[in-house]
Amino acid sequence: MLSIHLILFLAFGAIAVAGAVNLLVQTHPINSALSLIAVMAALAGEYLLLGAEFVAAVQVIVYAGAIMVLFVFVIMLLNAGVEERTKGSRVAILLGIPGMLVGSLLVAWVVLKYSGTQSVPVGALPGAPRTIGPLLFHEFLLPFEITSILILIAIMGAVVLASKPTTAGGPAKKVHD
Amino acid sequence: MPIWVYIVASIIKSAVVLLVLLTAVAYTVWLERKVVGHMQNRWGPTRVGPFGLLQPAADGVKFLFKEDLTPPHVYKPLYIAAPLIAVVFALTSIAVIPFGNSITLFGYTFPLQITDVNIGLLIILGVTSVGVYGVALAGWSSNNKYSLLGGLRASAQMVSYEISLGLSLVGVLILAGSFSLRDIVNAQAGHFWGFIPRWNIFIQPVAFFCYLMAAYAETNRIPFDLPEAETELVAGYHTEYSAMKFAMFFMAEYANMITVACLATLLFLGGWHGPIFGPPILQAILPVFWFCAKIFVFLFVYIWVRGTLPRFRYDQLMAFGWKFLLPLAIVNLVATAIAVAW
Numbered sequence: 001m002l003s004i005h006l007i008l009f010l011a012f013g014a015i016a017v018a019g020a021v022n023l024l025v026q027t028h029p030i031n032s033a034l035s036l037i038a039v040m041a042a043l044a045g046e047y048l049l050l051g052a053e054f055v056a057a058v059q060v061i062v063y064a065g066a067i068m069v070l071f072v073f074v075i076m077l078l079n080a081g082v083e084e085r086t087k088g089s090r091v092a093i094l095l096g097i098p099g100m101l102v103g104s105l106l107v108a109w110v111v112l113k114y115s116g117t118q119s120v121p122v123g124a125l126p127g128a129p130r131t132i133g134p135l136l137f138h139e140f141l142l143p144f145e146i147t148s149i150l151i152l153i154a155i156m157g158a159v160v161l162a163s164k165p166t167t168a169g170g171p172a173k174k175v176h177d
Numbered sequence: 178m179p180i181w182v183y184i185v186a187s188i189i190k191s192a193v194v195l196l197v198l199l200t201a202v203a204y205t206v207w208l209e210r211k212v213v214g215h216m217q218n219r220w221g222p223t224r225v226g227p228f229g230l231l232q233p234a235a236d237g238v239k240f241l242f243k244e245d246l247t248p249p250h251v252y253k254p255l256y257i258a259a260p261l262i263a264v265v266f267a268l269t270s271i272a273v274i275p276f277g278n279s280i281t282l283f284g285y286t287f288p289l290q291i292t293d294v295n296i297g298l299l300i301i302l303g304v305t306s307v308g309v310y311g312v313a314l315a316g317w318s319s320n321n322k323y324s325l326l327g328g329l330r331a332s333a334q335m336v337s338y339e340i341s342l343g344l345s346l347v348g349v350l351i352l353a354g355s356f357s358l359r360d361i362v363n364a365q366a367g368h369f370w371g372f373i374p375r376w377n378i379f380i381q382p383v384a385f386f387c388y389l390m391a392a393y394a395e396t397n398r399i400p401f402d403l404p405e406a407e408t409e410l411v412a413g414y415h416t417e418y419s420a421m422k423f424a425m426f427f428m429a430e431y432a433n434m435i436t437v438a439c440l441a442t443l444l445f446l447g448g449w450h451g452p453i454f455g456p457p458i459l460q461a462i463l464p465v466f467w468f469c470a471k472i473f474v475f476l477f478v479y480i481w482v483r484g485t486l487p488r489f490r491y492d493q494l495m496a497f498g499w500k501f502l503l504p505l506a507i508v509n510l511v512a513t514a515i516a517v518a519w
Contacts, residue, residue, distance in 0.1 A: 030255070030317065037310070054356075057299035065306025066336055069313065073332050076317045076325065128295070129356060 009049050016042035027083040033071045040064045054129045178285045190291050191272070198271050202431040203233035209480045216484035243420040248319070251417060255318035260418065260425035263311025267432035270304040273297040274439045275359050277449045277464040289465065290359070297358040298350070301440060302343060305395065309335045311429060312397075312404060316414035327413025330491065331397060331404035337498045338394035338401075344506035345387035348513040349377050349444045362448030376447040383509040385445045390502055392437040394494070396430065398479060400486040401494055438475035446471045 019038035026032045040063040047056035136144055207222065207229065214221025222229030247256065274297075277289035294300060309332055316328015350356065353364040367375045378385045394401040405413030415426045442448060451467030453460050489497070 030314075034255075034310075037307075053294075053296050054299070057296050057303050060303035061299065061306050065303060065309070066339065069306075069309050069332050069336050072310070072313055072317075073329065073336075076313065076329055076332075 005049055009046065012042045012045040012049070015039075016046070027085070029075045029083070030072065033068060033075060036071070037064050037068045040068065054132055182285060186285075186287055187291065190287070194271055194291055195268065198268065198432065198435065199428075201435055202428055203237065205431045205434065205476055206236070206427070207233050208476065209483070212477070212480045213484045216481075237424075240421055240424040245420040245422065248321075248417050250320045252318040252320060255314045256417075257422075259311050259315035259318060260422045260429075261311075262314065263308060263429035264425040264432070266304050266308035266311065267429035267436070270301045270436045271432075271439070273300050273358060274436070274443065275362065275448070276439075276468045280461065288359070293357065293359055296356045298346065298356045298361070298440075298444075301436065302339075302346075305433070305436070306335075306339055308429070308433070311426070312414050315418070315426070316404075319414070319417040321417055323410045323412070324414050324416045327404045327410050327416070331414060334394055334397070334401065334403060334494065334498075337495065338391045338502070341387055341498060341502040341506045342391035342395060344503070344510055345384045345391060346444060347510050348381045348384040351510075351513050351517050352377065352380065358443050358448075362443055362450070365447040366450055374447055374450065376445060376450075378445040381445070381509070381513065383505065384513075385441075387502055387506045387509065388441065388445065390497075392441070393479075393482070394498065396433045396437055398430075398434070399483040400489050402488060403491050403494060406488060434476065434479060435472065438472045438479070441475050442468060442471040446475075 016039050019035045019042060023032045023035040023039065026035060040059060044056040044059040044064070047053075047059060210232070211221040211229065222232040225231040225235045247253070272291040273294055275288065275290035275293065279286050279288040281287075312331040312335075313328045316324045316326070316331065319325070349361065353361040355361060355364075365374075365376050369375055369379070373379060393399075397404050404410075405415065410416070415423055418426065449464035449468040451463065451470075453463050455463075
């Protein structure tokens with residue numbers, strides 16, 4: 001019997017897949033970015049159904065609300081135009097779609113074969129912030145800190161790449177007070 | 178309670194809350210025009226009804242009958258979607274705001290809140306952070322340099338100040354130990370030494386200051402109204418909008434102001450707690466009255482600031498947000514955490 005949770009789960013899954021396909025099909029970058037937001041929001045819905053309400057809220061705040069805003073910001077700033085379709089991209093479509101289908105079938109087959117098909121019951125994930133805190137800061141402290149250092153390195157790399165080349169080792173000239 | 182009672186009660190509550198919110202939005206506009214008028218030695222609206230009280234209705238009718246112009250050079254799907262996004266997300270966050278204790282009718286107990294979720298605060302933060310898209314997409318899809326600059330400023334400003342806003346709230350969360358807005362309010366019941374109310378504003382004054390500043394920036398209000406700075410950008414992101422689409426941005430701005438005021442009341446000003454006295458019917462009404470009164474005071478401060486302060490320069494805005502407000506919020510958070518751990 002279809003429970004309301006299953007219906008919602010399938011609906012959110014359908015939205016996520018449709019958004020992902022739309023992301024690839026759209027030629028304008030801003031439409032693609034908006035499709036990605038729809039995917040993020042649908043994933044947040046799935047997390048909520050699994051009982052991970054904190055992760056769902058953070059998914060919306062961080063991904064849909066902050067990171068994707070920066071994506072849209074960059075697209076607006078660069079005024080990126082419509083994507084051009086060349087002969088090469090047609091070849092990519094002809095080869096890519098069958099390849100992707102084969103690849104995803106393979107992944108699905110492996111997952112179904114080796115992990116079994118037991119479903120995760122509703123509310124199975126540790127959802128409350130009170131349970132996530134100790135998990136993050138006791139059990140998984142090392143991976144958590146390593147991830148943060150990785151992100152820090154990425155930020156520093158971006159700053160180094162983006163900053164203007166300095167003259168004769170001196171600091172970059174101050175443009176405006 | 179049976180499921181149909183729950184559904185009917187939810188629909189009635191949503192309708193009532195939405196009606197009250199939209200009326201409050203309309204009358205906040207009236208209040209702003211009136212108060213700013215008096216501050217500038219003018220009368221404000223006086224012609225439509227007593228004290229101009231019917232002015233919001235006249236404005237609404239005017240917005241409906243104005244020509245809805247769509248410039249030919251816009252990107253139409255997003256041009257139409259942007260005001261809808263702005264107004265929908267501005268109105269959604271009211272769903273988790275509690276405005277009083279519970280009432281008992283026909284043997285069932287209804288909490289005075291559309292829905293009580295245990296991550297209420299996070300939902301408000303999430304919904305407001307998604308609301309940026311309304312402004313950003315309006316600026317981009319209008320295909321106009323003033324609109325684009327307004328949209329860019331708005332998205333940069335809102336993302337920057339969201340960090341300070343979030344961090345200023347964490348101190349309160351540490352004290353309350355819950356994301357549920359109802360629990361946070363209940364943690365502020367009672368008094369210090371019998372007369373000072375146990376509100377978070379007295380325990381977390383620095384956090385309240387950070388929240389106030391960040392909230393003004395988040396709602397694009399003076400002194401942080403750079404996205405629609407008339408002197409530089411015509412009207413900013415809504416330059417190309419007319420009639421009801423423009424009114425939607427207007428409604429979204431004032432609904433966001435009310436949400437911010439509700440959140441300040443719940444987190445820092447003790448929510449619906451206040452002196453309760455008199456006959457039972459008065460005791461039932463007073464909490465909602467105190468809640469509304471605190472929101473009114475907060476909105477009045479908003480308008481007062483608007484009538485008083487000039488606008489920041491854009492680099493000053495960013496420097497203030499990143500170099501002053503963010504470190505202050507972090508220091509406050511660390512100090513609160515140490516004090517609580519002690």
